[in-house]
Amino acid sequence: xxxxxxxxxxxxxxxxxxxxxxxxxxxxxxxxxxxxxxxxxxxxxxxxxxxxxxxxxxxxxxxxxxxxxxxxxxxxxxxxxxxxxxxxxxxxxxxxxxxxxxxxxxxxxxxxxxxxxxxxxxxxxxxxxxxxxxxxxxxxxxxxxxxxxxxxxxxxxxxxxxxxxxxxxxxxxxxxxx
Amino acid sequence: xxxxxxxxxxxxxxxxxxxxxxxxxxxxxxxxxxxxxxxxxxxxxxxxxxxxxxxxxxxxxxxxxxxxxxxxxxxxxxxxxxxxxxxxxxxxxxxxxxxxxxxxxxxxxxxxxxxxxxxxxxxxxxxxxxxxxxxxxxxxxxxxxxxxxxxxxxxxxxxxxxxxxxxxxxxxxxxxxxxxxxxxxxxxxxxx
Numbered sequence: 154x155x156x157x158x159x160x161x162x163x164x165x166x167x168x169x170x171x172x173x174x175x176x177x178x179x180x181x182x183x184x185x186x187x188x189x190x191x192x193x194x195x196x197x198x199x200x201x202x203x204x205x206x207x208x209x210x211x212x213x214x215x216x217x218x219x220x221x222x223x224x225x226x227x228x229x230x231x232x233x234x235x236x237x238x239x240x241x242x243x244x245x246x247x248x249x250x251x252x253x254x255x256x257x258x259x260x261x262x263x264x265x266x267x268x269x270x271x272x273x274x275x276x277x278x279x280x281x282x283x284x285x286x287x288x289x290x291x292x293x294x295x296x297x298x299x300x301x302x303x304x305x306x307x308x309x310x311x312x313x314x315x316x317x318x319x320x321x322x323x324x325x326x327x328x329x330x331x
Numbered sequence: 332x333x334x335x336x337x338x339x340x341x342x343x344x345x346x347x348x349x350x351x352x353x354x355x356x357x358x359x360x361x362x363x364x365x366x367x368x369x370x371x372x373x374x375x376x377x378x379x380x381x382x383x384x385x386x387x388x389x390x391x392x393x394x395x396x397x398x399x400x401x402x403x404x405x406x407x408x409x410x411x412x413x414x415x416x417x418x419x420x421x422x423x424x425x426x427x428x429x430x431x432x433x434x435x436x437x438x439x440x441x442x443x444x445x446x447x448x449x450x451x452x453x454x455x456x457x458x459x460x461x462x463x464x465x466x467x468x469x470x471x472x473x474x475x476x477x478x479x480x481x482x483x484x485x486x487x488x489x490x491x492x493x494x495x496x497x498x499x500x501x502x503x504x505x506x507x508x509x510x511x512x513x514x515x516x517x518x519x520x521x522x523x
Contacts, residue, residue: 325456
């Protein structure tokens with residue numbers, strides 16, 4: 154089912170995805186889903202949504218965990234490890250280099266312009282990821298209501314997100330979202 | 332002056348173990364995404380005083396240009412500032428190794444019991460809320476831009492190209508980032 158070249162293909166793809174993940178974890182979710190569920194059929198939509206839920210509800214580096222779960226699914230522990238390195242390796246190298254170039258970056262007048270141009274695109278990508286994940290995870294109109302209610306609650310209150318994840322988990326556990 | 336001297340002392344005294352444990356704490360506190368930066372600021376700026384408020388803001392804004400989980404950039408930068416490359420590695424290991432091992436083990440435990448319907452339902456419910464959290468995060472990020480039409484336009488285009496156009500991320504970045512920066516540059520030049 155899973156060919157010998159799958160681990161390599163996944164690692165290369167993850168390294169590429171993480172190198173363009175401006176805005177972090179959320180912006181790459183649609184691409185990751187297409188690659189893993191669509192192109193390669195390594196898992197179903199449902200499995201992908203479950204991994205996403207796990208990565209979001211476990212403390213720690215959730216982008217790297219998400220990629221590692223995918224890696225595990227494809228190639229066991231070596232896959233998980235390779236995926237983790239592919240995910241944080243390229244950005245870390247860039248961060249370290251950028252830190253070395255710190256002073257040159259700092260006062261440049263183009264800095265503000267680039268940030269002003271990049272920010273709205275990233276914002277749009279984050280909202281799109283939420284929508285794509287909702288499409289992947291929500292199987293019923295009740296689930297859609299929960300997604301909307303969570304979004305609204307987050308926007309109008311300062312409630313810790315963990316409570317909303319917990320509420321979603323309880324509603325799901327009671328089989329109210331099928 | 333005394334502040335400066337104190338700061339120097341702190342820099343010299345920082346142990347790799349301290350970098351490791353501090354970033355371990357930040358990693359474990361930032362559950363659900365988004366809260367990580369809050370904890371990083373509290374520990375690194377307020378408690379440890381490894382970087383000043385201004386430096387911290389500089390680090391954050393620098394990383395808006397960069398791919399990857401930005402919070403990792405904080406550990407790399409602060410570690411590098413305190414102890415160079417080895418410090419960056421210590422901070423990064425603190426941030427990653429234990430949380431990654433714990434998280435992966437929990438996840439694999441789930442995969443063992445993946446056929447339990449109750450567990451699958453719970454995770455499905457969490458995914459449903461987590462998607463809502465992502466949407467809200469995006470909308471909140473949009474707020475500071477809402478009075479600038481070009482920002483709204485490019486945000487809407489990026490959203491639509493991914494959601495409805497189903498284009499890959501790279502294609503969206505390549506087609507939207509240059510014009511968006513161009514427009515920002517023109518606005519900036521006019522404002523002067």
